[in-house]
Amino acid sequence: MASNKILVIDDTTVVRLKVRQMLPPGNFEVLEAKDGLEGLNFIRQEKPSLIMLDFILPKMSGWEVFQEVQAQPELRKIPLVIMSGSKQEVTEKLTEPFEYFEFLLKPFDKTQLINAIKLAMAKSKKPRSETIPGSAAATQNIPVAASRVPNTIAVPADHQSGNSAEIELMNQKMIKMQAEIDALKKQLTQVVTFIKQKIK
Template sequence: MGNKILVVDDEENIVKLVSYNLEQEGYEIITANEGKEALAKIEQENPDLMILDLMLPKVDGFDICRKVRKDGNTNNLPIIILSAKEEEIDKILGLELGADDYVTKPFSPRELIARVKAVLRRVDYTADEEKQEVLKTGAVELDLKKHQVRINDKEINLTPKEFELLSILIKHPGQVFSRDNLLGEIWDYNYHGDTRTVDVHVRRLRKKISEYSEQKHIITVRGVGYKFKED
């Protein structure tokens, strides 16, 4: 049996459609139809990835994202939001709260599967990457094996996508990466959205870093992209 995926949606037909297609790919599927049940399943089942609707009874998807990212036991759980909410503000808020990807309904099952595979592949690669290598520049220390980031000797919690973003930038200090480059490197598929996804993740990463360091580490190169500033 492959990775365990939690599908959370209050529409039974969506749950059946997503579950069937993922099971055909060899994934183990568990389901929840409302927010409290989803939080309980996360604790009980320890899934490898969650596909999450936003408009849920009892506890909505936004609150689930907040709770998952604040909990030290679950803050690394990859989350793909699958929602009928297609306004830009909803997408940005979902990403701000720590979702790794955002898919709008109606959706293509094949595209959703591709995104699931991409997220899991990137998480697995990061976890196995470069044995015991520790990257350090000034106050920022990134442990690739332990998947930990410390700034001024204080550990900060990053989502898988934030960790990937920081690791790419810190491995190539001074090198400018375009938004398209970062989409290709981190999301690892032909992304159908736009490069604002990168901007949201950069903004969220900067905010977390700024809580522990006064120095501006991730620099915007106007009209081009982003780079990591060496100390």
């Protein structure tokens, strides 16, 4: 049985078939969903190794599926490739650079597909300190298994684990570091402005 599952969520049969054919033979199985609702159910039940998500879908849009996935810490670390025939459709909702997922413009070839998958896998390993803007995480109280908690996520208040204090400490350190970075940026801007005035 395949140990890795790749979920392709696209309402076009041709695209799902194309992805299946382009993927190199290996120890994985390809799951297919024809709409966002079916795709989200697959994500929750199967916990795939990689998600390929079309942005425009019936029943539930790719944007809505994305928000649901980002709301749950155990799902949002699954490598994600968002597909669309128009990049603008995606950038209207999600600003570049895409830090935690990869974008794949349709139509695509085998090389572009493989590269997108590799980049998505690399991006999914990046530590996160906060939820994606627009996600439903803030309104949901989702229990998180201690073994699946990344180092830098917000843990629900009722999650009593030895890791909670460490994670909270890391989050505080990251917030402090971000504040220091912002202060340095401000100082740099002031220095540049000062230099420009002197040059004039």
